[in-house]
Amino acid sequence: MIRVKRLLLDILKPHHPNVIDFSTALAEKGNYQVRLSVLEMDDKTETLQVEIEGESIDYEQIREAISEMGASLHSIDGVEVENSAADTD
Amino acid sequence: MIRVKRLLLDILKPHHPNVIDFSTALAEKGNYQVRLSVLEMDDKTETLQVEIEGESIDYEQIREAISEMGASLHSIDGVEVENSAADTD
Amino acid sequence: MIRVKRLLLDILKPHHPNVIDFSTALAEKGNYQVRLSVLEMDDKTETLQVEIEGESIDYEQIREAISEMGASLHSIDGVEVENSAADTD
Amino acid sequence: MIRVKRLLLDILKPHHPNVIDFSTALAEKGNYQVRLSVLEMDDKTETLQVEIEGESIDYEQIREAISEMGASLHSIDGVEVENSAADTD
Amino acid sequence: MIRVKRLLLDILKPHHPNVIDFSTALAEKGNYQVRLSVLEMDDKTETLQVEIEGESIDYEQIREAISEMGASLHSIDGVEVENSAADTD
């Protein structure tokens, strides 16, 4: 079974919701650990680097959650996936 | 259950209270560990980087405590949240 | 027996499939762990550094999988092989 | 209970007492570990970075000790405090 | 008994055999672990840094293997040898 274990995302978001509510909303989508750093800030927006770690991350849910909070996912800068199934293709 | 485990704050404060009393006041809000570094200092103010770690940090209490001491929270530069509940959304 | 334990690949790929599907497709070829970083991005393509680790990596399968997804393998930047057989040549 | 666990101090001192006697005098104030580095030295003074670690550091005692040795505390560059009490405010 | 435990080699090789076959051929000479990095690449050749680790590396065999694959050993940039015999000279 293949699982996404880590995502490194580059996100642009408005000031609201704040970074704490934003991180919390992403962590709520699974048993995730979310580490957020603010890279740049201007009058209306913040550029964030967000690292999400978990046993099995549902990327589509993360993408929707980002979008619903009025933020936009600029790029996926890193991915870690693991295939730990005993039987391979 | 989602918990804030770490905050990295950029704070501007007047010289009084001093950094020891300031750190202590923040740690008092919970079983927190507070690490404070003075980044810049001028005649009237100090720019601080304050890292707060704890099992579950109450951000609103921290924000109020900063404000009550005459300091202003410039930005939240980092957040770590963890969702360790067994049942997810 | 000689096994390839690690590959570090420099890959150019179109935006589709996205990096998550791309990583997943590579991990599917064996019990691999895949770490992908996006180094550059322009209108049509992304330059990737992809690190693959596993007990025994089948390079030909990896090469075909990259090719089938419309991406091109620029170079193999690193290799680790291990000879753990008791009897040597 | 809130305890100061670490202080990072920027100190200007005359050449006498020397850095060994100076460190020793600070360590005497409690069961402290004192690490001192000389950052600059000129004809009459030395600029020191002094790190003090302990289970519970008494800042006022440290400040007095510095002053009694003819040195001046330029700034507190770092503080670590810990609240390890079970019952919080 | 004195054993060579590690070699760091600077090698120039043609594009064929590729770095995977090249690494494998070196590892085959003993129970070696081979880590290869491509430092430069031009139209006809690749400059490699090759690190070989093993319990007891036979340098002459390595040198011949490199030569048989049409590559040339530019320099030995590092060596580790260990004398673990109980009786010394």
Added chain:
Amino acid sequence: MIRVKRLLLDILKPHHPNVIDFSTALAEKGNYQVRLSVLEMDDKTETLQVEIEGESIDYEQIREAISEMGASLHSIDGVEVENSAADTD
């Protein structure tokens, strides 16, 4: 009881005694570990960084030993002292 655990010394010495005899002479003053690096060398002298570690370093003995070998102690660049006594002042 307060003990000096580490000294970092900047020393200028003539070429004789050589750095091995010099280090040995310092280590002889106690159960010390001495790490010496040569920072600069000219026709007649060598600038050394000497780190001494021990359970309880006698600075005066070290200073005399340096002097007796015709070298001069330029500065004490670092000190670590520890107060591990149960009863404090």
Added chain:
Amino acid sequence: MIRVKRLLLDILKPHHPNVIDFSTALAEKGNYQVRLSVLEMDDKTETLQVEIEGESIDYEQIREAISEMGASLHSIDGVEVENSAADTD
């Protein structure tokens, strides 16, 4: 008893013997571990950094061995000595 545990040597040697034979010859003088790096190479000579570690290194033997191989010891860049005797001076 005072023992030399580590030497860091700057050596100029002709191309022959090669670095493997050179390292081996030094390791033979005791139960030493020898790590050699080639820092510079020109037509006739190689500048080496050689690190020797052992329980008790005999510097005079090392010096002679270097000399017998036609190389010259430019400088001793580092020394570690340890005094682990129970009774001190």
